Amino acid sequence: DTGVSQNPRHKITKRGQNVTFRCDPISEHNRLYWYRQTLGQGPEFLTYFQNEAQLEKSRLLSDRFSAERPKGSFSTLEIQRTEQGDSAMYLCASSPSTGYYGYTFGSGTRLTVV
Amino acid sequence: AQTVTQSQPEMSVQEAETVTLSCTYDTSESDYYLFWYKQPPSRQMILVIRQEAYKQQNATENRFSVNFQKAAKSFSLKISDSQLGDAAMYFCAYRRRSGGSNYKLTFGKGTLLTVNP
Numbered sequence: 170d171t172g173v174s175q176n177p178r179h180k181i182t183k184r185g186q187n188v189t190f191r192c193d194p195i196s197e198h199n200r201l202y203w204y205r206q207t208l209g210q211g212p213e214f215l216t217y218f219q220n221e222a223q224l225e226k227s228r229l230l231s232d233r234f235s236a237e238r239p240k241g242s243f244s245t246l247e248i249q250r251t252e253q254g255d256s257a258m259y260l261c262a263s264s265p266s267t268g269y270y271g272y273t274f275g276s277g278t279r280l281t282v283v
Numbered sequence: 284a285q286t287v288t289q290s291q292p293e294m295s296v297q298e299a300e301t302v303t304l305s306c307t308y309d310t311s312e313s314d315y316y317l318f319w320y321k322q323p324p325s326r327q328m329i330l331v332i333r334q335e336a337y338k339q340q341n342a343t344e345n346r347f348s349v350n351f352q353k354a355a356k357s358f359s360l361k362i363s364d365s366q367l368g369d370a371a372m373y374f375c376a377y378r379r380r381s382g383g384s385n386y387k388l389t390f391g392k393g394t395l396l397t398v399n400p
Contacts, residue, residue, distance in 0.1 A: 200386060211287075211374050211390030212328075225384060258326065264386075271318055272388065274328035 173275035175261050181281045182251055189247045190278045194263030201244050202272060203236060205229065206258040215259075218244060219266065251282045285310045287377050289391035296365045297399050303350075304360045304394045306375030314380040317351065317358045318388070323371040331373070334358065336380070362396075370398045 174193040182188050194201050199220050204212035215234070217225045220241035230236075233251075238244040248255055258279050262272035286309045296302035308317070319331040334342045334351050342349050346366075350359045362369055375391040 202386070204388075209392065211376075211392050212388070213390075214387050217386055225387075260328070262328075271316075271320075271330040271333055272328075273330075274320075276327040279326075 173261055173263055173273050175259075175275035175278050177278060178276065179279045179281075181283060184253060184282055185250055187247065187249045188251055188280060189245050190259055190261075190280075192244045192246070192261030192263075192275060193242075194244070194261070195273055196242075197265065198263035198273070199241060199266050200264045201238055202262045202264075203244070203246055204260040204262065206260055206277070207256075212260055215246075248280075251280075253282045256280055256282045285312070285377050285379070285389045287375050287389050287391040289373075289375055289394050291394045292392070293395045293397070295397040295399060296362070298365055298367060300365055301361060301363045302365055302396065304362075304373050304375075304396070306358045306360070306391060308356050308358065308375070308377050310356070310377065310379070312379050312382075316378045316380060317349075318376040318378070319347070319349070319358075319360045320374045320376060320390075321369075321371045322374060322393070328374070332360065365398050367398050367400060370396055372396070 201218040203215040206212040218238040233249045236246045258277045260277045262274045264272045288307045315336045317334045320328045332344045346363045348361045372393045374393045376388045379385045
């Protein structure tokens, strides 16, 4: 297992376009998380999946954001009608549901909206 | 709501020396976990060390150790014998152990550590 994989690593898009990011967690991890990190800040929680169920969604996520985790495997995060304020690093992480204390993070997808 | 504060935006240390990064947090919970994560320039966050609040003994992982002061809500990270590879952004993080949203990490803003040769 190579850890948590995120694609693409970098994405530049024009304002108003839609973008989709993908996260492949560690295969035996049933919990998956998305965080957003802006310059000079620590990561902020966006959403959480237990298997395929999205159990919590932060108020940071406007209606333009949607996340899915079909079949409890990989996850996608879609941003519709991107805005310059969406420019950030989007981090995915995974963990088992028991017997574990921290997460395993991916390398992130850096989004730049121009 | 829980908050995590890292008051040192940047720190520097000479190679082979010791450096301490500070972290304070605010919570009404009594049972929780604290973490230090390292984020090198490649941007992947790596768990450095964790501390369970119910344990009085300070956690240690090789050259990394913490000073956990529960009453003061302080959780500092000491890096001994600093190496060039320790240069990174370090984040302090909190997670409640049980109850609602106990999977959620709350991070500080980070401390950028520079190691000088």
